[in-house]
Amino acid sequence: MLLYTVPAVLSVLVVVLVELLWLRTGVFRTARYWLAMLIVLGFQVPVDGWLTKLSDPIVLYEEAEMTGVRFPWDIPVEDFAFGFGMVTLTMLVWLRLGEREDRRARTPSLQETP
Amino acid sequence: MRAGRSRRSSRVAAAAAGRPDPGERVDQYQYLLVLAGCLLITLPLELVLGARVWRRPRRLLLTLLPVVVVYSVWDVLAIESGMWDYSERFTTGILLPFAMPLEELAFFVVIPICGLLTLEAVGNVLAGLRALRAGAGLREAALVVHRGGAR
Numbered sequence: 001m002l003l004y005t006v007p008a009v010l011s012v013l014v015v016v017l018v019e020l021l022w023l024r025t026g027v028f029r030t031a032r033y034w035l036a037m038l039i040v041l042g043f044q045v046p047v048d049g050w051l052t053k054l055s056d057p058i059v060l061y062e063e064a065e066m067t068g069v070r071f072p073w074d075i076p077v078e079d080f081a082f083g084f085g086m087v088t089l090t091m092l093v094w095l096r097l098g099e100r101e102d103r104r105a106r107t108p109s110l111q112e113t114p
Numbered sequence: 115m116r117a118g119r120s121r122r123s124s125r126v127a128a129a130a131a132g133r134p135d136p137g138e139r140v141d142q143y144q145y146l147l148v149l150a151g152c153l154l155i156t157l158p159l160e161l162v163l164g165a166r167v168w169r170r171p172r173r174l175l176l177t178l179l180p181v182v183v184v185y186s187v188w189d190v191l192a193i194e195s196g197m198w199d200y201s202e203r204f205t206t207g208i209l210l211p212f213a214m215p216l217e218e219l220a221f222f223v224v225i226p227i228c229g230l231l232t233l234e235a236v237g238n239v240l241a242g243l244r245a246l247r248a249g250a251g252l253r254e255a256a257l258v259v260h261r262g263g264a265r
Contacts (some may be wrong), residue, residue: 004215032237058204087229
């Protein structure tokens with residue numbers, strides 16, 4: 001029952017908690033994150049829309065495991081939670097690794113090597 | 115999309131000539147072609163807007179690793195439990211371990227890359243706008259964007 005809906009919502013919660021309790025990149029307080037997510041969302045609609053269109057679907061879903069709400073076009077609303085979690089997690093890891101890179105770059109012994 | 119139109123016209127031609135439908139051969143690459151389109155359309159973010167995602171391959175690989183693992187496990191469990199499935203017509207049929215379609219691995223690599231390119235490009239554009247507001251000229255601000263923000 002709702003084996004897509006529930007994990008999709010949970011994945012968003014887990015990713016948010018990973019940021020707040022563990023990675024702490026602070027990205028949720030930046031304009032660039034929210035703007036980027038808005039743009040990602042804008043492109044998710046045509047791409048996901050193409051993959052899930054009921055007239056010629058590339059991905060087929062078991063309707064019993066989701067709310068059945070499809071919007072816009074035939075996109076299962078759960079896909080937006082799935083995508084939000086996946087892209088956000090990627091950004092968190094990327095930024096966290098970047099912080100480490102920057103710290104290493106600031107270490108003089110490494111920076112001075114020609 | 116163009117793939118749809120060419121498929122239909124080639125099908126008509128094939129039917130008229132009594133040959134096997136060449137559209138079906140193109141169809142099996144449709145999912146991969148959608149993903150290739152995503153990479154193509156985001157390439158200017160790296161080349162013009164200074165995103166520097168492709169140019170940091172080590173950091174990119176380390177980033178993708180946990181994401182691909184987590185979402186592949188979800189995908190495999192979902193396929194096994196019949197939660198979702200993939201069209202045989204629009205996929206190559208190439209299966210990875212645990213019966214995960216090749217296209218799904220590609221999806222978990224391509225879409226995160228597109229997200230990172232967007233994040234970095236937006237950051238650079240915002241840095242360019244800040245430079246403008248601080249009195250920089252258009253050319254100078256464009257350089258800030260292209261070089262990858264304040265770096």
